[in-house]
Amino acid sequence: MNAILKKFFDFNKNFLGIISLSFILFIFLISLLAYVVAPDNTKNANTMNLSIHSKKPGFKTLMINLKGDESKEFCFESIFFGSKKQTNQIPITQYKIKEGFIHYLPHSSLENEVQKIELHKAEINEKKYYFGTDKFGRDVLSRIIVGSRISFYIGFISVFISLFIGVILGSISGYYSGLPDKIIMWLINVTWSIPTLLLVIAITLALGKGYWQVFIAVGLTMWVEVARIVRGQVKQYKERQFVIAAKVLGFNDFRIITKHILPNIISPLIVISAANFAASILIESGLSFLGLGAQPPMTSWGLMIKDHYNYIILGKPFLAIIPGVCIMFLVCSFMILGNSLRDILDVKTNF
Numbered sequence: 001m002n003a004i005l006k007k008f009f010d011f012n013k014n015f016l017g018i019i020s021l022s023f024i025l026f027i028f029l030i031s032l033l034a035y036v037v038a039p040d041n042t043k044n045a046n047t048m049n050l051s052i053h054s055k056k057p058g059f060k061t062l063m064i065n066l067k068g069d070e071s072k073e074f075c076f077e078s079i080f081f082g083s084k085k086q087t088n089q090i091p092i093t094q095y096k097i098k099e100g101f102i103h104y105l106p107h108s109s110l111e112n113e114v115q116k117i118e119l120h121k122a123e124i125n126e127k128k129y130y131f132g133t134d135k136f137g138r139d140v141l142s143r144i145i146v147g148s149r150i151s152f153y154i155g156f157i158s159v160f161i162s163l164f165i166g167v168i169l170g171s172i173s174g175y176y177s178g179l180p181d182k183i184i185m186w187l188i189n190v191t192w193s194i195p196t197l198l199l200v201i202a203i204t205l206a207l208g209k210g211y212w213q214v215f216i217a218v219g220l221t222m223w224v225e226v227a228r229i230v231r232g233q234v235k236q237y238k239e240r241q242f243v244i245a246a247k248v249l250g251f252n253d254f255r256i257i258t259k260h261i262l263p264n265i266i267s268p269l270i271v272i273s274a275a276n277f278a279a280s281i282l283i284e285s286g287l288s289f290l291g292l293g294a295q296p297p298m299t300s301w302g303l304m305i306k307d308h309y310n311y312i313i314l315g316k317p318f319l320a321i322i323p324g325v326c327i328m329f330l331v332c333s334f335m336i337l338g339n340s341l342r343d344i345l346d347v348k349t350n351f
Contacts, residue, residue: 017340020333027330031148035082038142039127043082044297045142051108052091053137054316055129063127064090064104064117082146095124131322134308140319143299144326150293150300151330154215154284155277161219162276163269166226171257173227174234184227191224200283204292214293218280229272233265267345274338278331285327301327 035041052061066088091107101116102124131140173184191199203217237243238261246256287293288302289309296303301323308319 014340014344016336020336020340023329023333024337027148028152030145031152033079034146034149036079038139038145040087040139040142041078041083042086043084044299045082045139045146046297046299047087047089047138049089049091049107049133049137051106051137052129052133053135054311054319055133056316057130057132057140057318057322059129059132061107061127061129062092062095062124064092064095064102064122064124066090066117066122067120092124132318134304134319135311140304140322143304144301144323147299147301147304147323148326148330150211150284150288150298151281151327154218155280155334157215158219158222158280159273159276161216162222162226163273165220165223167230167262167269169223170227170230171234171262174231175238175253175257175261184231188224188227191221196221196279197283197286200287201290201292204287209292209295211294211298214284214287218283221283222276222280225276226269226272229268230265233268234261237261237264267341271338271342271345274334274341278334278338281327281331281334 030037038045040047052059090104092104093107095102095104097103097119100119102119102122103114103116105114129139129141131144134140134143169184169187173181173188199221200214200217203220204213207213207216234257243256243260246260251259284293284300285302285305288300289306291306294300294303304323305320308316311317311319312321
């Protein structure tokens with residue numbers, strides 16, 4: 001194990017693998033602490049200011065924050081699930097403080113109509129939108145950060161489901177010949193013959209639209225590759241002498257499979273899990289784009305592309321390009337990581 005880790009972290013020989021792993025860990029930390037690092041820490045980063053909609057990255061504006069109930073929320077809930085309180089904000093172009101009032105010109109004002117508010121009820125600061133604002137005036141950077149949770153959650157859960165089903169069925173099919181193998185292989189071939197996206201859409205429609213339904217649907221369609229790999233590996237290892245010796249000693253089949261065979265096929269499972277992680281992110285993005293994935297007001301990268309893809313021809317392509325680039329970088333990172341792990345864990349490359 002130490003030799004494998006040393007080989008992986010050899011910077012000169014595995015530069016892309018280290019960079020990919022670093023990027024994945026960075027996005028994972030960002031998604032875990034999304035509401036801590038996001039400029040808009042309200043639930044789903046859903047603070048809207050229609051008067052400043054569709055602004056380009058780097059847009060700055062003066063903002064009046066109205067003071068309301070100052071009672072604090074439970075810390076754990078606000079950190080991991082966002083603040084339930086919507087911040088009352090007024091974008092302005094200019095202001096003047098006079099006689100205990102703030103006289104300001106709203107950003108949306110067309111007739112230069114000056115309004116005023118009591119000084120003790122508000123505070124003024126400058127706010128910068130590093131990735132601009134979307135069509136509802138929401139902070140794109142905050143939506144990107146919060147939306148990264150969907151990509152990681154669906155990756156972890158779908159990979160777990162696919163491993164759970166694939167390892168069980170693949171082990172049974174590979175270890176036992178005859179009728180169990182034929183039934184499982186028939187099920188694998190039938191599932192394999194159906195296009196993945198079409199099967200996911202069918203399962204999603206059966207379970208209903210939503211967050212967890214997509215996770216389950218993607219996981220139920222990705223177990224086939226795992227099962228085929230496990231089946232082939234188990235068929236190979238069950239003829240080895242240490243397995244035959246275990247049978248002679250009277251060990252039951254469950255112990256032989258779990259204690260003697262499966263630990264030896266961890267390497268290909270790690271590689272296929274990295275590839276499935278990347279595939280699940282793409283599938284979720286496609287489902288969200290079709291309106292079958294995460295539902296508003298929840299945000300995901302695929303849903304952000306769906307909401308703003310028509311802005312590409314309206315001169316504001318950044319609204320769709322930014323989440324698209326995030327998807328591309330994360331998927332590429334997982335694919336490169338999988339290729340690096342495949343090269344390192346391949347026995348032939350260690351000689």
